Amino acid sequence: MTEDDHLLWKHPAIDPNLQFFMPTVFRQNGFRVVIYTDDHEPPHVHVLKGETEVKIDLGSETTPPTVIFLRGKRSEAKGALALVIDRQTDLLEAWRRIHGTH
Numbered sequence: 001m002t003e004d005d006h007l008l009w010k011h012p013a014i015d016p017n018l019q020f021f022m023p024t025v026f027r028q029n030g031f032r033v034v035i036y037t038d039d040h041e042p043p044h045v046h047v048l049k050g051e052t053e054v055k056i057d058l059g060s061e062t063t064p065p066t067v068i069f070l071r072g073k074r075s076e077a078k079g080a081l082a083l084v085i086d087r088q089t090d091l092l093e094a095w096r097r098i099h100g101t102h
Helices: 074-086 088-099
Strands: 006-011 015-028 031-034 044-049 052-057 066-071
Touching: 015 088, 031 074, 044 074, 044 088, 052 074, 066 074, 074 088
Parallel strands: none
Antiparallel strands: 006 015, 015 031, 031 044, 044 052, 052 066
């Protein structure tokens, strides 16, 4: 793990004084996939690449992941969604480990 795999992250859009612990679940193709430890349902991940952030609902065993927020490049969102679809089962399991059963 690198130094930035577990960061305290400030969320200026909500409150610049709020901080969240955001462990990196995995990295692939320049994307960094994180799950905030102090986050809310539904199960989702934040996928970061450069200046782009994509928030993706993980869906369930019967529904596919969907993009619910994008800040940045639409082309990066497509790549992020494809990555999450490919790893959906693993990501749902990671969400459950961090947040409990859903």
